[in-house]
Amino acid sequence: MKKILLLLLFPIIGFSQNQFAFGFDGTTAAMISAGWQVTNQSSPVYATAPTWSIADYTAPTATTPFGGLTPNGQAGGLNSFALINYTSTGTSSTAGSGTISNWLITPVVNVQNGDVVTFYTRIGKNTTTADPNASFADRLQLRMSTTGSTTTNPTGGSAGLGDFTTLLDDVNPNLNLTDYPTSWATGLRTVTISGLSGPTDVKFAFRYFVTSGGPAGNNSDIIGIDSFSVDRPVASAQSFFTNNFSIYPNPANNVLNLSVKNGLTVNEISVVDINGRTVKTINNSFDSEMEINVSDLTSGVYMLNVKTEEGVATSKFVKN
Structure with missing residues (x-):
């Protein structure tokens, strides 16, 4: 198939x-x-x-x-x-x-x-x-x-x-x-x-x-x-992400790093699987960089949603 x-x-x-x-x-x-x-x-x-x-x-x-x-x-x-x-x-x-x-x-x-x-x-x-x-x-x-x-x-x-x-x-x-x-x-x-x-x-x-x-x-x-x-x-969620954040490595094995640009404060992070289900939520606020543990996720494609006071940014990542 x-x-x-x-x-x-x-x-x-x-x-x-x-x-x-x-x-x-x-x-x-x-x-x-x-x-x-x-x-x-x-x-x-x-x-x-x-x-x-x-x-x-x-x-x-x-x-x-x-x-x-x-x-x-x-x-x-x-x-x-x-x-x-x-x-x-x-x-x-x-x-x-x-x-x-x-x-x-x-x-x-x-x-x-x-x-x-x-x-x-x-x-x-x-x-x-x-x-x-x-x-x-x-x-x-x-x-x-x-x-x-x-x-x-x-x-x-x-x-x-x-x-x-x-x-x-x-x-x-x-x-x-x-x-x-x-x-x-x-x-x-x-x-x-x-x-x-x-x-x-x-x-x-x-x-x-x-x-x-x-x-x-x-x-x-x-x-x-x-x-x-x-x-x-707000521009598209993807372009908003590109302008204000970066993630690495992508694909990721155990840890996905999220780096913040332009002094934005992150209020919440969620990871959504390809079926639209939220599989992980992180409520910690930060404005620089965060390590996201993805070791418990099965291999596949996910969306990372980053909520800020300026809007929600979205980017795709792959879990090996």
Whole structure:
């Protein structure tokens, strides 16, 4: 019988590692407990003006924003998204106008150049083919602070940015009635991180930023966001291994040596046989070199999976 090396059992594909994700399910209190922060720096801002919150429509009607009878998020069920509206500024909830600057700030996230930030946003108005435009123009910024846990939040009114001086995305900066996404299906936003000196603790912030907003303003209505995620694209598991590790000797008899490059820390090693079964797991952390005892393995082809904080590296080796 002809022997066939079943390499298809070990597909080499590209993938990404999630660094942070939040789906805005649950309650506003749960969001705050998870480390999110809110601050309304609109000018003027009255005492009971809202901050960002999780939607809580209890009796949807045909005129309820975000889908009428079913105001669902981009993912999840009823009320599974965060929102903010025009009453962020003014002299009351029904009068006045001003500049809206209402912030929703993430917990600390560790990122590096090349990481991809995604989220969904839409206006709340239920547009139709006959009436496809927003009633009032809205705007949303995504900003970043590179000072991590020591970040200074915005203060001092609508012009204040705190440490959030890096603008990553600006949705409808010209305040047009046609340019803000009108559905979750069209509301995906994608940003790639760049300009950092290396891995960095950051915070992201959504800034609802509308001039001439408020109950008596020319702009601002209601917007939502959902499915915020930060992901790290990783090259194929094989190329990731080649760039960061080496193994020798290969074929191996009793010992396989794993050498680490580029200062990566290995968190776990597993050996998988040609049938896809994990036959050995090593949980010792190290960042230089390790001897792996393979004397107890039967002769054949194996895959070595090396788990790090940057992703999983994979390489084939032969046991004599």
